[in-house]
Amino acid sequence: MQEIDKLPKAYDPSSVEEGIFKAWEDNGYFDPDKLPERNLKGEPYCIVFPPPNRTGNMHLGHAKTVAIEDILIRFHRMLGRKTYWVPGTDHAAISTQVKVEQILIKQGMKHPRVELGREKFLEKVREFAQGSRDNIVSQCKAMGGSMDWKREKYTLDTERNKAVNTVFKLMYEDGLIERGNRVVNWDPQFKTTLSDDEVLYKEVEATFITFTYDKDFPIAISTTRPETKFGDTAVAVHPDDERYRQYVGKTYTANFCGKEIKIKVIADHEVDPEFGTGALGVTPAHSMIDFEMALRHDLPLVQVIDQDAHMTVEAGADFAGLTTVEAREKIEKLLTENGCLIKSEKIKQNLPIAERGGAPVESIPMLQWWVRVNKKFKLRQNTLGKWKKGEEATLKELMRHAVDSGQTRMLPDNFEKIYFHWIDNLRDWCISRQIWFGHQVPVWYKGEDMKIGNDFPGEGWERDPDTLDTWFSSGMWTFSTLGWPDAASIDAAGNVVKSGELGEYHPTSVLETGRDIIFMWVARMILMTTYALGEVPFKDTYLHGLILDEQGRKMSKSLGNSIEPLEMIPKYGTDAVRLSLVMGSSPGMDQKLSEEKIKDFRNFTNKLWNISRFILMQIENNPTQPPLTVRGGEEGSQSLTLADRWILERLAEVQGRVTKLIQDYQFSQAGELLRDFTWSDLADWYLEIAKVEKGKEAILRHVLETIIKLWHPFMPFVTEYIWGLMGNKDLIVAEWPSAVIPVEAGIQSASEFETVRTLITDVRRLRAEQGVEPAKFVDVCLVGADDHSLVRESEMIIKQLARLSDLKSVETVPEGWATAVSGTMTLGIDVAGTVDKEKEKAKAEKEIAELKPYIESTRAKLANQDFISKAPEKVVQSMKDKLAEAEAKLKALE
RNA sequence: GGACGUUUAGCUCAGUUGGUUAGAGCGUUCGAUUCACAUUCGAAAGGUCGCAGGUUCGAAUCCUGCAACGUCCACCA
Numbered sequence: 024m025q026e027i028d029k030l031p032k033a034y035d036p037s038s039v040e041e042g043i044f045k046a047w048e049d050n051g052y053f054d055p056d057k058l059p060e061r062n063l064k065g066e067p068y069c070i071v072f073p074p075p076n077r078t079g080n081m082h083l084g085h086a087k088t089v090a091i092e093d094i095l096i097r098f099h100r101m102l103g104r105k106t107y108w109v110p111g112t113d114h115a116a117i118s119t120q121v122k123v124e125q126i127l128i129k130q131g132m133k134h135p136r137v138e139l140g141r142e143k144f145l146e147k148v149r150e151f152a153q154g155s156r157d158n159i160v161s162q163c164k165a166m167g168g169s170m171d172w173k174r175e176k177y178t179l180d181t182e183r184n185k186a187v188n189t190v191f192k193l194m195y196e197d198g199l200i201e202r203g204n205r206v207v208n209w210d211p212q213f214k215t216t217l218s219d220d221e222v223l224y225k226e227v228e229a230t231f232i233t234f235t236y237d238k239d240f241p242i243a244i245s246t247t248r249p250e251t252k253f254g255d256t257a258v259a260v261h262p263d264d265e266r267y268r269q270y271v272g273k274t275y276t277a278n279f280c281g282k283e284i285k286i287k288v289i290a291d292h293e294v295d296p297e298f299g300t301g302a303l304g305v306t307p308a309h310s311m312i313d314f315e316m317a318l319r320h321d322l323p324l325v326q327v328i329d330q331d332a333h334m335t336v337e338a339g340a341d342f343a344g345l346t347t348v349e350a351r352e353k354i355e356k357l358l359t360e361n362g363c364l365i366k367s368e369k370i371k372q373n374l375p376i377a378e379r380g381g382a383p384v385e386s387i388p389m390l391q392w393w394v395r396v397n398k399k400f401k402l403r404q405n406t407l408g409k410w411k412k413g414e415e416a417t418l419k420e421l422m423r424h425a426v427d428s429g430q431t432r433m434l435p436d437n438f439e440k441i442y443f444h445w446i447d448n449l450r451d452w453c454i455s456r457q458i459w460f461g462h463q464v465p466v467w468y469k470g471e472d473m474k475i476g477n478d479f480p481g482e483g484w485e486r487d488p489d490t491l492d493t494w495f496s497s498g499m500w501t502f503s504t505l506g507w508p509d510a511a512s513i514d515a516a517g518n519v520v521k522s523g524e525l526g527e528y529h530p531t532s533v534l535e536t537g538r539d540i541i542f543m544w545v546a547r548m549i550l551m552t553t554y555a556l557g558e559v560p561f562k563d564t565y566l567h568g569l570i571l572d573e574q575g576r577k578m579s580k581s582l583g584n585s586i587e588p589l590e591m592i593p594k595y596g597t598d599a600v601r602l603s604l605v606m607g608s609s610p611g612m613d614q615k616l617s618e619e620k621i622k623d624f625r626n627f628t629n630k631l632w633n634i635s636r637f638i639l640m641q642i643e644n645n646p647t648q649p650p651l652t653v654r655g656g657e658e659g660s661q662s663l664t665l666a667d668r669w670i671l672e673r674l675a676e677v678q679g680r681v682t683k684l685i686q687d688y689q690f691s692q693a694g695e696l697l698r699d700f701t702w703s704d705l706a707d708w709y710l711e712i713a714k715v716e717k718g719k720e721a722i723l724r725h726v727l728e729t730i731i732k733l734w735h736p737f738m739p740f741v742t743e744y745i746w747g748l749m750g751n752k753d754l755i756v757a758e759w760p761s762a763v764i765p766v767e768a769g770i771q772s773a774s775e776f777e778t779v780r781t782l783i784t785d786v787r788r789l790r791a792e793q794g795v796e797p798a799k800f801v802d803v804c805l806v807g808a809d810d811h812s813l814v815r816e817s818e819m820i821i822k823q824l825a826r827l828s829d830l831k832s833v834e835t836v837p838e839g840w841a842t843a844v845s846g847t848m849t850l851g852i853d854v855a856g857t858v859d860k861e862k863e864k865a866k867a868e869k870e871i872a873e874l875k876p877y878i879e880s881t882r883a884k885l886a887n888q889d890f891i892s893k894a895p896e897k898v899v900q901s902m903k904d905k906l907a908e909a910e911a912k913l914k915a916l917e
Numbered sequence: 918g919g920a921c922g923u924u925u926a927g928c929u930c931a932g933u934u935g936g937u938u939a940g941a942g943c944g945u946u947c948g949a950u951u952c953a954c955a956u957u958c959g960a961a962a963g964g965u966c967g968c969a970g971g972u973u974c975g976a977a978u979c980c981u982g983c984a985a986c987g988u989c990c991a992c993c994a
Contacts, residue, residue: 246994303994373992444920607930626956637953877938890974898936
């Protein structure tokens with residue numbers, strides 16, 4: 024043991040954290056296969072770490088993920104389970120590529136991709152991604168994350184590529200992946216398609232015009248985007264709309280701003296007759312809705328906007344080459360001149376923009392790869408306990424059943440509704456992207472021929488230049504990291520046979536991530552996993568909220584309101600940062616965070632440090648104390664005072680409840696409970712008593728060891744450090760305290776101690792408020808005090824009381840007094856002589872005024888037969904007790 | 918337009934299947950201070966639990982309606 028006196032008065036995290044982390048790592052405790060024997064035999068517990076994007080640094084969201092998952096991992100490790108926390112990073116395709124492009128442009132390049140070419144450009148991206156990866160790893164370590172980076176995975180490494188190509192091929196063979204010419208979300212800035220989830224909407228003011236294509240066209244339509252109208256091939260009206268019934272089925276040729284267009288009038292239920300003129304110009308090439316309508320009515324596609332957001336030749340010679348905005352202005356002018364413009368108004372419109380970059384997203388038709396979510400396919404294996412091999416289902420049905428059946432549980436559970444709602448609205452998923460950084464589509468073309476696979480098939484074959492949506496690969500994360508596809512096969516009965524890590528850890532125990540990526544990632548993982556393995560990827564889904572600044576805004580670089588975890592750690596210590604991210608937040612709820620809050624938890628860390636320092640000093644001063652093997656009341660046992668019993672009972676209660684709360688993912692409540700016990704019960708009460716009642720070293724040690732264990736998942740560094748100072752080793756793999764108190768039967772109810780606490784509080788208050796010096800104690804006794812040991816204890820407590828309240832004289836009970844006066848007595852103090860009568864009276868009157876209505880209403884209630892007959896016994900009894908208490912108090916006051 | 922949340926002390930938030938005088942931390946005010954810790958200790962003040970109904974012996978908690986705020990989805994052409 025170190026020399027306790029020489030330990031600093033304030034805990035200094037920066038001097039110890041690195042060394043502690045290194046020791047854990049060197050001892051292999053992050054590696055599931057190097058854990059102690061009891062863990063190796065324990066039930067596997069697995070979490071895949073949501074791989075941070077390789078786009079720079081970790082932010083608070085990641086830090087929160089690390090904090091929460093590390094609590095879970097450390098907790099289960101201490102429980103004796105075989106814990107595997109799978110670490111990794113995400114290539115984040117478009118985000119990373121865009122980031123690198125921006126950097127290169129800043130460095131002076133005009134068109135980095137054109138100037139460098141695919142391979143050289145990718146080289147730059149990889150270099151950047153590697154740097155980001157190194158940052159992320161060291162930041163996860165700084166946060167105390169106990170994952171084994173030797174087992175690191177990457178969404179873009181060889182093994183993950185194999186998984187991606189395998190799923191792609193299987194899905195293609197099952198008809199779930201197809202290449203099709205459909206309307207896509209097109210980002211003209213980065214020249215790539217986007218999935219529906221990568222499109223955001225911004226409210227802008229737009230000009231909404233009502234017009235006819237030309238003078239002779241019989242139906243007026245409305246739009247905010249007249250430039251797309253060159254691509255109109257139909258006008259749609261509601262089938263029941265009397266106004267237009269006569270036109271339905273007819274085809275017109277119109278001259279729209281100098282370009283001849285053919286318009287068929289169709290009837291479709293999708294049209295809202297109340298909106299605008301009740302007639303809709305159908306532009307199949309530049310609207311998802313119109314595209315679907317065109318499929319139903321077999322309408323032709325005319326593309327008038329190209330991939331640079333310029334007008335094509337289809338828009339006529341006068342318009343070809345103009346930007347959409349230029350074309351729009353020109354058309355408005357022409358329509359006005361021609362007298363075709365009927366109305367022009369300003370409306371609020373939701374403009375689709377790209378999640379990255381923010382450029383307006385165009386809808387244009389393109390030949391792309393799609394995952395079909397509504398297509399029935401033949402299952403390759405028994406799935407989710409519902410479908411047998413060979414039966415048919417859709418991906419949507421699989422996704423729904425995974426959660427519906429409870430095989431994956433969502434926390435908080437209202438996210439299940441959100442999830443189902445999303446599934447119901449889900450459309451086919453466009454998975455190909457025109458960017459370079461990512462998994463290249465594993466398809467080769469030679470004329471009309473096509474081959475699926477990663478390897479070059481030979482002379483004349485050319486590979487699809489596109490890459491896959493980053494979520495296509497991250498959707499496989501739970502099983503691609505555990506050895507799939509090699510570790511799985513399907514037996515004759517249609518069951519999936521898993522081996523190796525896949526067999527041991529899949530389905531994983533819990534997925535913990537930010538609630539903002541439930542669709543992007545959580546849902547995609549369920550899709551991929553139920554398809555590929557016929558089982559769910561994880562049993563529980565815990566979604567945490569976003570971290571906001573003090574004013575409730577999202578933290579962002581541009582607002583300059585973000586708190587960097589890496590700046591906070593050296594300032595306040597990792598433990599404080601972790602606590603601030605976990606405490607005061609409940610599942611799924613957003614959380615406001617300020618530096619002030621982190622500071623408060625630094626103070627608590629220091630409190631725990633000083634509690635430990637004090638206890639260590641006690642132990643050091645009296646090292647020969649026997650260990651705590653107390654059997655209350657037994658021969659030769661160490662006698663327990665009331666305070667001892669009280670603290671041990673509280674401790675037992677706390678450890679039981681904390682365990683339950685962590686199991687229920689109620690981390691904040693677990694932490695609050697522990698903090699309350701540590702600060703109020705232990706530091707403010709028990710340690711004060713221990714200063715006068717000597718010989719408590721065994722109990723102090725036991726209590727400290729227990730709370731250090733309970734705190735370890737939350738604050739791993741300070742606890743491990745204290746653990747070491749106590750002469751122990753490797754708290755990280757210590758056994759989680761069981762809820763059984765080491766002191767067996769014989770502990771009588773410690774509620775007497777509560778009486779003593781109340782008394783001490785009263786004395787303090789009297790002194791503080793009125794300057795009263797209680798003259799002496801009289802009538803000392805404890806409820807049911809009919810044995811000598813309790814009398815002795817009460818004497819100890821009185822001494823403590825005297826010390827705490829600086830009493831001038833103390834009269835202790837004479838030996839045998841309590842037993843002589845049998846029965847129930849009260850513990851009280853005599854303050855006669857020094858009381859300020861007026862103040863005392865006013866106070867008493869106030870209290871009486873509060874008590875009286877309570878007593879009255881309670882009496883009335885207890886007199887009510889209806890209440891008595893229907894309320895549970897327990898409630899009635901507790902009311903009676905409280906009433907009696909209040910009545911006694913009232914009597915005393917009067 | 919649809920869905921999902923939130924509304925509790927000055928601020929940030931707990932409140933576990935409805936249980937009887939509603940809790941914590943911070944802040945405020947007052948007081949303490951050699952004795953583990955000023956990154957400390959004690960005490961006080963502060964709430965008709967968003968509003969209106971309903972169910973119940975009993976409601977912050979369940980139901981209905983309303984309001985404010987927030988998030989997500991759809992995209993109105």
